[in-house]
Amino acid sequence: MATSPQLTTNNAPRGPQLIVGANATQRALGGDEKAAVLLLALGPDYGKPIWDELDDVEIRTLSRAMAQLGPITQEMLDELLIEFVTNISSSGALAGNAETTQRLLSSFLPADRVDAIMEEIRGPAGRNMWEKLSNVQEDVLANYLKNEYPQTIAVVLSKIAAEHAAKVLAILPEELAIDVVQRMLGLDPVQKDIIEKIEQTLRTEFMSTLSTTKRRDSHEQMAEIFNSFDRQTEARFLTTLEDRDREASERIKALMFTFEDLTKLENSAIQTILQRVDKKELAVALKGASDAIKDFFTANMSQRSAKLLRDDMADMGPVRLKDVDDAQSRLVGIAKDLAARGEIVIAKSKGDEQMVM
Template sequence: MSGSLTGPQKAATLMLALGEAQAARVFAQLHEDEIRDLSLAMSALGTVSAAQVEEVAKDFTAQLGQSGHLVGSYESTERLLLKTLPKERVAQIMEEIRGPAGRTMWDKLGNVNEAVLANYLKNEYPQTVSVVLSKVRPDHAARVLALLPEGFAMEVVMRMLRMETVQKEALDGVERTLRMEFMSNLARGSRRDAHEVMAEIFNNLDRAAETRILTALEERSRESAERIRALMFTFDDLQRLDGAGIQVLLRAVPKDRLTLALKGASEPLRDLFFRNLSERASKLLKDDLAALGPVKLRDVDDAQAQIVAQAKDLAAQGQIQMTDGRDDEMVA
């Protein structure tokens, strides 16, 4: 971690530097809100250099100077919390840390994608949904309400109009249910493999940047580069489509986009598209390609990226299927 540390980061560094036994004693003296805030800072701390550790803990320079850097992580934070708090409470705190940011439950809900929240709330009682929407920001509540089934949404609106002061016990019950059933599941579901995330990012790079960064990554970690390459979906991967899939894709893609994309495609991939067009349409496409002349590589990359995105959308909708290239199994 570079730059000066904030107050919470300094506290997190000191707790990690103290070690589990000493830190456990400190945790025992803290209020629950302080434990939550400190746990959040610790889990997000990352790597702290030895120089920064010495700056934060000057009284322990002799011992800490030999320890090098520290790494703040979910795992180290969880181990420290388990020294002083019940297992169930630690699990709750860690799920809150991993979930959307926000100090209160209602702040956290305000940071949840409206489609995700609406999909959960449509299965709850209208009275429960009315409480939730009355507690989140009006703009977020509006987006969620618009995504609820029409009849159900009207039930929620009527209850919100008739709503009086919500009893604290009822509010606590709704909050507890959301925390246990929704936020914990959301947090667990949001933990994605880092290589999958990077593969999606690389899919959106232009060809020059992708080649440059992947080549550099290979020098640092060949295994990571290979995993990312295996997870990426490129224009050449359209060869994994069967004939029916190619025909569906051809109907969805504008002709000028396809012509531009095929300008930079391999011969096998071009042939695959030609074979799945009528003889007349295939000839017209070949003529268009021949007449296109020199084009910018960036324009070709953009056209190919748009067609790949279209193919992914069609696969997600179940309209096309692609083999994974390793066996006969079909993946949507």
């Protein structure tokens, strides 16, 4: 392969040069050195599209590696190019996923930088920083932002979902909120480096500590615990708690999602659940249910499937209450898992939404 004794990068300092010659010392190259050699060999014309995709940290890292690179032998260059081409073509196709991305980044970036990038990629449902903020409880986000400069708040709210921004604005002190609105109205395109600084600040000062500073509602947590009780234990605790603290008992019951609440789901949600549940276990779960609940489930099944289900319940004879409770709990668990993946929507009641006549 023909090489040039003065191949330089476009974005990196003009000082580093890829010097190829017999006088260079043969040695193994590290990950960042390999990336530096490849970019130097590509030169300013072919390497520019790559440099344009790098951020300041990556450019500094590669530039530092180039400055300390020294001469590269022809053999070293040839081996590196062969390794590069072989790695790309060995499987016949490229497969992009989180693991391969992390390995690639680790070859030329510091570990902390790789971790930050992968955390961003792998974040909740793969969301970026602004999508994550759109899922932070509005009062928590407003409480953090109220101590920031109005211009910073304007930038942040302009980047998140409009519906969520509206909720945050409504919670901010009125004078501050009006100031932010005015700034958002006159907001010019924000420079990339400013956005990156805001993202970094949010990541280090807010998102990283959110999980430890955000206190979960104790009634919600207790409702999940009560959901895990068998029916007798649940009834015993709720009855005792109701005698001592009726308000707390009512709040917990309102937050609990029980087997009976499945009848409040949309028909499409029940049909999705029926596709995932074992039919024998469904028969056990319905064995101890009311006729109304049985009718609700069978109405969402084909006539043949409904008949088989009734036959299974009739043939199994008496069933222990514990087995019924366990089967019902697993059915509720399936519903919650499906809701967590966004495949169904769980609401406590079809009448939860307020209506104005």
